[in-house]
Amino acid sequence: MSEAGTTGALRLTRLRLTRFRNYATLDFQPGARICVIFGANGSGKTNLLEAISLLVPGRGLRGARFADLARRDAAAPAASPSGWGVHATLRRANADTGATGDTVEIATGSAPDAADRRVFRLNGTPPRSQAEIAAHLSVVWLTPAMERLFQEPAAGRRRFLDRLVFALEPGHAREIAAHDAAQGARNRLLAEAGARADPSWLAGLEDAIARHAVAASVARRGLIAALNGAPALGDGAFPRAQLALDCAISTALETQPAIAVEDDLRRALAAGRARDAAAGTALLGAQRADLAMADAASATPARLCSTGQQKALLIGVILAHAGLIAARRGQAPLLLLDEPAVHLDPARRAALFAALAAGDAQVLLTGTDGEIFRPLAAIARGFVLEQGQAQAADLG
Ligand SMILES: Nc1ncnc2c1ncn2[C@@H]1O[C@H](COP(=O)(O)OP(=O)(O)O)[C@@H](O)[C@H]1O
Ligand SMILES: [Mg+2]
Incomplete structure (x- = not known):
């Protein structure tokens, strides 16, 4: 996972929580690259x-x-105040001085005026934009909920893929938002006016859909190609996933330049107005894509793989993505692996630990007991959570 130029990575050295979820207050100091x-x-x-x-x-x-x-007070939920806060101190991985710039403070918490909003502080002051925060730090995660991806409808896999693209190309979020807004406007216009809808208005929306759908598809395909081509993890024993973007736009992009695909899509949307009006939804666009995943060695589609094989494929994708971020940004992301060992057999667990040990990303892993992580004992620190506090603890 390590690439040249990742020396500037920020390490989380201290995390303080205030009234966050089950924590009244927590002061957590990882103190090691792997926790x-x-x-x-x-x-x-x-x-x-x-x-x-x-x-x-x-x-x-x-x-x-x-x-x-x-934090909700279980005894009096209605009386619970609504403020929460997360405050992190991060330090450059190779910083040996206390010089300015070696430490970054990122804080976030509920907005003073609205519980359903949050605000950021960067080194104690409001950032100009959230992009300024994102420029300092990237965080990548794997959660047990992601294991449902393989059984879910395509929308879940598409969102998963788009999140991977956003992390490397912030502009992708705007493409998707603009595409979805144009699709929504076209759907409404067709639903309200049907055949009487203003053709030039529709043509304008279809032009936007075609441009943004092709741009989004190009970005998705670019990320997939990079993930498929990423170097093997750790000792190479970890199973690899083969990814593909499954949609008509992607198929067209295999043989035609983007500009031609855009023109075809514009024409097809115009020709499909009556059909889309009848269906109440658009049959063409970036919202039709699915992310196909398979075990690279056996070409078995992920949905037919065992739970443990699926978990391994997912971990492989997440770690390869972290490696791409490290290579492109010159800074490894912070890796959050929630219950990564669940469903993995001993060989796959060993391969995962080897990959984490060989990388230079900071990693936080969780599990219900420390023993399973014993192979990491020499390089990782253990913490046990009890009554909302973190205590240092031996692994195994
Ligand atoms: N806003 C909240 N206020 C208080 N407790 C919460 C809040 N949200 C979640 N919790 C509680 O936090 C506890 C720990 O959740 P979680 O971190 O998911 O546990 P786990 O260690 O199994 O991952 C749960 O019992 C949940 O009910
Ligand atoms: Mg949990």
Whole structure:
């Protein structure tokens, strides 16, 4: 996973939580590149990773509503105040001085005036934009909820793919938003006016759909190609996933230049107005794509793989993505792996640990007990969560 030029990576050295989820207050100091956090069900492992995932723009690893993050008093939920805060101190991995610029403070918490909004502070002051926060830090995660991807409808896999693209190309978020807005406007116009809809208005929307759909598809295909071509992880024993973008636009892009695909899509949308009006939805566009995943060695589609094989494929994708971020940004992302060992056999677990040991990304892993992580004992620190506090603990 390591690439040249990752020396400037930020390491989380201290995390303070205030009234966040089950934590009244928490002061957590990882103190090692790899940290294993273990504890019983409900002890706050996922919550701790979620807090870290909120240090970058977005809704964090649970996609939570911000109003749900504030600590609820179980005895008097209605009386619970709504404020929550996450405060992180990060230091350059190779910083040996205390010089300015070696340390970055990122804080986030509920907005003073609205529980369903949050605000950021960068080194104590409001950032000019959330992009300024994202320029300092990237965070990548794997959660047990992602294992459902293989059984879900295509929309879940598409969102998963788009999140991977956003991390490398922030402009992709705007493409998707603009595409979806134009599709929504066209759908409404067709629903309200049908055959009487203004053709030049429709043509304008279809032009926007075609441009943004092709741009989004090119970005998705670019990321997929990079992931498929990423170097093997660790000792190479980890299973590899073969990814593909499954949609008509992607198929067309295999043989035609983007500009021709755009023209065809514009024409096809215009020709499909009556059909889309009848269907109440658009049959063409970036919203029709699916992410196809297969085990590279056997070409078995991921949905036909065992739970453990699926988990391994997912971990492989996440680690390869982290490697891409490190290579392109010159800075490894922070890796949050929530219960990564669940479903993995000993050989795959060993391969995962070898990959993490060989990388230079900071990693926080969780599990219900420390023992399974014993092979990492020489390079990782263990913490046990109890009653909302983190105590240093031996692994195994
Ligand atoms: N806003 C909240 N206020 C108080 N407790 C919460 C809040 N949100 C979630 N919790 C509780 O936090 C506990 C720990 O959750 P979690 O971090 O998911 O546990 P785990 O260690 O199993 O990953 C759960 O019991 C959950 O009910
Ligand atoms: Mg959990």
